[in-house]
Amino acid sequence: MKNIYFIGIGLIGGSLAKDIKQQNPNVVIHGISRKDSTLEEALDLGLIDKKATLDDIVKADLVIVSIPVDATVKLLPAILDKISDNALVIDAGSTKQAICKVVENHPKRRNFLAAHPIAGTEHSGPSAAISGLFEGKTNIICEVEKTAFKLQEKALEIFKSLGMRIRYMNPEAHDKHIAYVSHLSHISSFMLGKTVIEKEKNERDIFDMAGSGFASTxxxxxxxxxMWTPIFKQNKDNVIETLNEYINNLTHFKELMKKDDFEAIYNEMKDTNHIKDILNGIN
Amino acid sequence: MKNIYFIGIGLIGGSLAKDIKQQNPNVVIHGISRKDSTLEEALDLGLIDKKATLDDIVKADLVIVSIPVDATVKLLPAILDKISDNALVIDAGSTKQAICKVVENHPKRRNFLAAHPIAGTEHSGPSAAISGLFEGKTNIICEVEKTAFKLQEKALEIFKSLGMRIRYMNPEAHDKHIAYVSHLSHISSFMLGKTVIEKEKNERDIFDMAGSGFASTxxxxxxxxxMWTPIFKQNKDNVIETLNEYINNLTHFKELMKKDDFEAIYNEMKDTNHIKDILNGIN
Known part of the structure; x- marks a missing residue:
């Protein structure tokens, strides 16, 4: 492995580049991005060694795609068209069905591995890249059997060197589960922020009264x-299902309050406290 | 200030006790609790110097009440009945209307200061007590004019020594604002947990797929x-109002998704990103 091309060099791509470079000081990290300013920033930060364009990936041993999922769907067939026969292409998108679908009949399907490293922060862009982001995190791999065995091995070696735990899943199951544990959290958080901002016209009030609990939520x-608009678009049906259930639970809670059934309110919370045990070990 | 009595010695009381003792090594910290096991734990942890009962507070210079808000409403008049004429009583409850109301005509109203230190964690009990919890946090004081001036000064001195910023507010405004920035966050989080637990019968799936984003939310x-059931009960009307607005915002988001209006979805999120600037400095 000599030449690695990163298409997208933000939070995920940049963090992967940092760790891979540290593990393999001799590889050359090439960066590809729509915006030259992003590449300049990535160069300044030392995330990449060289700027490149899509046409250069014919020289790639490995291509890592971490761009918004709509861009991945659009670009992935062309990426596979351009690479050499021995190259491996890995994506890191938060949805997997649409991405697997768009290359299912591609002649170079066996050069592609569909992955979703469950890691990240709320920040974005090259400056958000951090070392060790993937240590101890889960990486979900979909349709592993469709990737050439030698390339599977290569990918697993990299993920292992980053400290990731691997879980195999089909793209349908991935998109369904991830809607609950990731996509819904984002919407609940965005709408909480919206509700408070709308109400508290005086921002000083929010700042003064909000504690670390609100900040966390x-x-x-x-x-x-x-990044998130195309994720919701590609996972529309699953996300709408989670939203329906979430809204129903909130409405039920509200109805219990209206009825002054605070014993039931207590039980709702007591039962959910159980999340403590489930989350032990997740940061 | 020689004898301080803590009624309730959990996360808030215990953390206050730690910091106050550190600042004033000569005070004697007395602990009062419904459960003797809590007092034993607080003694073992060094949060209190002595166990006490309600009848002892006649000897108090300062009484700090940090128990569930329904217990505060029930107990506060009796506490004021028992203290000496020069003692100061401070509560730390997350609601302020019901608490201020129950003592509004009490002959010792001027010995009481209604406070809400906006600080905490998701943990509870004596073992959750930590040093420095209040450093840089806001403390909301209600109806300050109803507390004797000398006792106001005494309270402010303590809050200042803990590093707290003070904000004055009337109980109605407090309960209305805090419903948005604190009470609603708790419900959104509880119902998110419930939705995911209900769906993901296999807890291993939650654990494996949930990232730090879900954990935070x-x-x-x-x-x-x-602690929280009586808060929701006492602040019922405000909390129901926040829930209505939150549910409306979630429903609107869902409708936009159903209509495939992803430009509007993008704008919803873009506008809410502004929370970043508001929160800078919290935590």
Missing amino acids: VRLAKSSPE | VRLAKSSPE
Whole structure:
């Protein structure tokens, strides 16, 4: 492995580049981005060694795609068209069905591995890249059997060197589960932020009265709309289902309050406290 | 100030006790609790110097009440009955209307200061007490004019020594604002936890797929139902209003998704990103 091309060099791409470069000081990290300013920033930050364009990826041993999922769907077939026969392409998108679908019949399908490293922060862009982001995190791999065995091995070696735990799943199951544990959290957080901002016209009031609890609950409302809009679009049906259930639960809670059934309110919370045990170990 | 009595010695009381003792090594910290096991734990942890009962507070220079808000409403008049003429009583409850109301005509109203230190974690009990919890946090004081001036001064001195910023507010405004920035966050988090637990019967799936974003958004769902049920009860009307607005915003978001209006979805998120600037400095 000599030449690695990163298409997208923000939070995820940049963090992967940092760790891979540290593990393999001899590889050359090439960056590709729509915006030259992003590449300049990535160069300044030392995330990439060289700027490149899509046409250069014929020289790639490995291509890592971490761009908004609509851009991945659009670009992935062309990426596979351009690479050499031995190259491996890995994506890191938060949806997997649409991405797997668009290359299902591509002649180079066996050069592609569909992955979703469950890691991130609410920040974005090259300056958000951090070392060790993937240590101890789960990486979900979809349709592993469709990737050439030698390339699977290569990918697993990299993920192992980053400290990731691997879980295999089909794209349908991935998109369904991830709607609950990730996509819904983002919407609940965005709408909480919206509700408070709308109400509290005096921002000083929010700042003065909000504690660390509020800050934690709305943290995801700082996330990038460029990244999240296409995720919700591609996972529309699952996300709408989670929203229906979430809204029903909130409405039920409200009705219990209206009826002064505070014993039931207590039980709702007591039962959910159980999340403590489930989350032990997640940061 | 020689004898301080803590009624309730959990997360808030215990953390206050730690900091006050550190600032004033000569004071004697007395602990009062419904459960003897709590007092034993507080003694073991060094949060209190001595166990006490309600009848002892006649000897108090300062009484700090940090128990569930329904217990505060029930107990506060009796506490004021028992103290000496020069003692100061401070509460730390998350609601202020019901608490101020219950003592409005009490002959010792001037010995009481209604406060709400906006600080905490999702943990509870004596073992949750930590040093420095209040450093840089806001403390909301209600109806300050109803507290004797000398006792106001005494309270402010303590809050200042803990590093707290003071904000004055009437109880109605407090309960209305805090419903948005604190009470609603707790419900959104509890119901998010509930929605995911109900759906993901296989808890291993939640654990494997949930990232730090989910953990952050459901953190408050670990909070104590004993503490939160009476808060929701006392602030029922305000909390129901926030829930209505939150549910409306979620429903609107869902409708936009159903209509495939992803430009509007993008704008919803973009506008809410502004929370970033508001929150800078919290935590």
